[in-house]
Amino acid sequence: xxxxxxxxxxxxxxxxxxxxxxxxxxxxxxxxxxxxxxxxxxxxxxxxxxxxxxxxxxxxxxxxxxxxxxxxxxxxxxxxxxxxxxxxxxxxxxxxxxxxxxxxxxxxxxxxxxxxxxxxxxxxxxxxxxxxxxxxxxxxxxxxxxxxxxxxxxxxxxxxxxxxxxxxxxxxxxxxxxxxxxxxxxxxxxxxxxxxxxxxxxxxxxxxxxxxxxxxxxxxxxxxxxxxxxxxxxxxxxxxxxxxxxxxxxxxxxxxxxxxxxxxxxxxxxxxxxxxxxxxxxxxxxxxxxxxxxxxxxx
Amino acid sequence: xxxxxxxxxxxxxxxxxxxxxxxxxxxxxxxxxxxxxxxxxxxxxxxxxxxxxxxxxxxxxxxxxxxxxxxxxxxxxxxxxxxxxxxxxxxxxxxxxxxxxxxxxxxxxxxxxxxxxxxxxxxxxxxxxxxxxxxxxxxxxxxxxxxxxxxxxxxx
Numbered sequence: 001x002x003x004x005x006x007x008x009x010x011x012x013x014x015x016x017x018x019x020x021x022x023x024x025x026x027x028x029x030x031x032x033x034x035x036x037x038x039x040x041x042x043x044x045x046x047x048x049x050x051x052x053x054x055x056x057x058x059x060x061x062x063x064x065x066x067x068x069x070x071x072x073x074x075x076x077x078x079x080x081x082x083x084x085x086x087x088x089x090x091x092x093x094x095x096x097x098x099x100x101x102x103x104x105x106x107x108x109x110x111x112x113x114x115x116x117x118x119x120x121x122x123x124x125x126x127x128x129x130x131x132x133x134x135x136x137x138x139x140x141x142x143x144x145x146x147x148x149x150x151x152x153x154x155x156x157x158x159x160x161x162x163x164x165x166x167x168x169x170x171x172x173x174x175x176x177x178x179x180x181x182x183x184x185x186x187x188x189x190x191x192x193x194x195x196x197x198x199x200x201x202x203x204x205x206x207x208x209x210x211x212x213x214x215x216x217x218x219x220x221x222x223x224x225x226x227x228x229x230x231x232x233x234x235x236x237x238x239x240x241x242x243x244x245x246x247x248x249x250x251x252x253x254x255x256x257x258x259x260x261x262x263x264x265x266x267x268x269x270x271x272x273x274x275x276x277x278x279x280x281x282x283x284x285x286x287x288x289x290x291x292x293x294x295x296x297x298x299x
Numbered sequence: 300x301x302x303x304x305x306x307x308x309x310x311x312x313x314x315x316x317x318x319x320x321x322x323x324x325x326x327x328x329x330x331x332x333x334x335x336x337x338x339x340x341x342x343x344x345x346x347x348x349x350x351x352x353x354x355x356x357x358x359x360x361x362x363x364x365x366x367x368x369x370x371x372x373x374x375x376x377x378x379x380x381x382x383x384x385x386x387x388x389x390x391x392x393x394x395x396x397x398x399x400x401x402x403x404x405x406x407x408x409x410x411x412x413x414x415x416x417x418x419x420x421x422x423x424x425x426x427x428x429x430x431x432x433x434x435x436x437x438x439x440x441x442x443x444x445x446x447x448x449x450x451x452x453x454x455x
Contacts, residue, residue, distance in 0.1 A: 043354075114312040114345075114360035114369060222355070244357050251311065251348075251361065296437070296446040299387055299425040 054240065055105060062098040066091050093139050100175065107172060108241045111248045118252050120276040123167040124160045125202065126151055129195060132174045136182065144188040147178070152196040163202050164276040169249045174204070176242040177269050181208035184267070202273045209266040218259055222247055303439070308346050311361035315343025315373040319441040325450070326390030326434045328405035330363065332412050333387040333436075334370060334421070335443040336379035342440030343377075345370045349404065350411040363411040371419070381421075387445055388412045388426040389436050405429065 069087045076083050110116050133147050140147050153161040174193075181191045185208045192207045213221065222243050250257055254274050261267035308314050308324035308331070317339075324331055324346050335342030347366035352358055360366035375381065391405035391412075409428045416423055425445070427434065433450040 108357055111357045111359045114366070117309045117312060241357075244355075248311075248357050248359060248361075252309070293435075293446075293448050296448050297427075299389075299427065299445040299447050 051240075055101070058101045059098065062094040065094045066098075069094075089138065089142070093142055096135070096139055100179065103172065104176070104241050104245055107249075108245055111245065116249070116252055118166050118276065119168065120164055120166055122162045123165050123170065125153070125163050125195060126160050128167055128171055129174060129193060129204070132171055132178060133193065136175070136178055140182055140191070143182060143185070145182055145185050146190045148190055148192045150192060150194045152194065161197070163197075163273075165202070165273060166253060166276070169253060170273075173246050173249055173271060174206070176246050177206040177271075180242060180269075181206050181210070181267070184208060184210035184212075186210055200275050202275070203270060205268050205270040207266065207268040212263040212265050213259070213261040213267055214263045218261060221259075308344060310346050310348055311359055311366075313343060313345035313360050313366055313370045313373070315341070315370060315377055316440050317341050317377050319439065322438045322440065324436060324438075326392070326436065327394050328390070328392055328408065330388065330390040330405075330408040330412055330428070331436065331438075332367060332370070332416070333389070333438045333443065333445060334374060334379075334384050335440060336374070336383040337385065337443060338383045339379055340441040341374060341377050341379040342438070342443060343370050343374050344438050344440075347408065350407040363408055364415065367412070367415050381419075384421045385443060386416050386421050386423045387438075387443065388416075388423055388428055389434055389445070389447065391428045392430050392432055392434065394431065394433060 069091045073084055073087050076087075107116070129149065129151075133149055137147065155161070178191065178193070185191060189209045193204065194207070195202070195204045197203065246257065250271065250273075253276070256272045258270040258272075259267065260270070303319050303321045304316075306314050306316075306320050306322045308322050310329055314320070314322055319340070320342075322344050324344070326346070329346055329348050331344055331346045333342065333344045345360055345366040347363045348361050350363045352362040352365050356362075358365055360369050371381070371384075374384070388409065391409035393403065393405045406429065413423065424443075427447055430449075435448045435450055437446040439445070
């Protein structure tokens, strides 16, 4: 009889031990999962705080300059127009920069929210590129950099070549490439923008003669929040979003980007874009061509 | 049919609504997950191109794991109940010209969908995945009905 109870006791103990082991294993597994999640969270948190400190500089610095400069304009001696003009030019370049960065940040947020869709129209290619160059001209002149525009499309309507694409996205892509080119250029150099077409592709390139990018860094530059802190004119500026945005926008348009760069000799970024009709065949974008096919299967 | 509004869903975006919508999208190697709550009649759909976010690009719904999370989040905001949700999975074909960026994108896209939905305990009640053709689907956000048609390659 006592034998029996002993055996029973042993059995119960063993069962309890097993159960406990199972619990322990479960706890271990959960702990591991929790650790993984925590790590991921920490990583994304650190990226985010890095990003926020970056953009706060981006926004606060220009505002500080604009506030300071406009205050000093108010106290400029009468008729000292030269001084006023130079300060207004500074205010303009700060405001320009602020506007540019804010646009980028909003677009990045839109991309991450999945709200960016193509908005296709016939675009006057020469016109929009010229408008981007014009908008950067003042800033470039301040750095002593000339922007050259080589336009190699010989056909089209008059001087203008129309291409079905998304003008706002092209503008942003080109602005980012041009902004980078200026940022990494040496003083008193130039940036060349070229445009050409072949068959159904529109291509444009932005070439600078600045610092160039090493092979290793060429892979890094497309990652979000990553920046190379070697910009000559950058004064440590930028949010590291420009090329990530460019890449995401090119995705929407079905385009591609190439980079050709040598350390010390400068960089050329080239964009190839298909005409928009090739992106998604057979719909207008308004959704008004949703129709039923007889062959439709129902799920 | 009159009472349905219409929406065309682009790649790397998602859509969800309380009101009855019919959503059209075209799939190649991309995958679309339709989710709806038959009780509240709230539904939504995503359309992602790659399985998992690589941590480098912008964290957009181009990536399956992000696209699913964002869609679930939006559906919850609209008032859909997680425990009511049902799922249908479409797409993930291996078109020959699936580009060069890694093999079996379609297959990997499908796998991510099934894995995440299982993890979240959302039943997959119908699917049409894989194969070598593109697809056109129309998704009705209120009933969860999907009209599905294979496409010739040139249309994708």
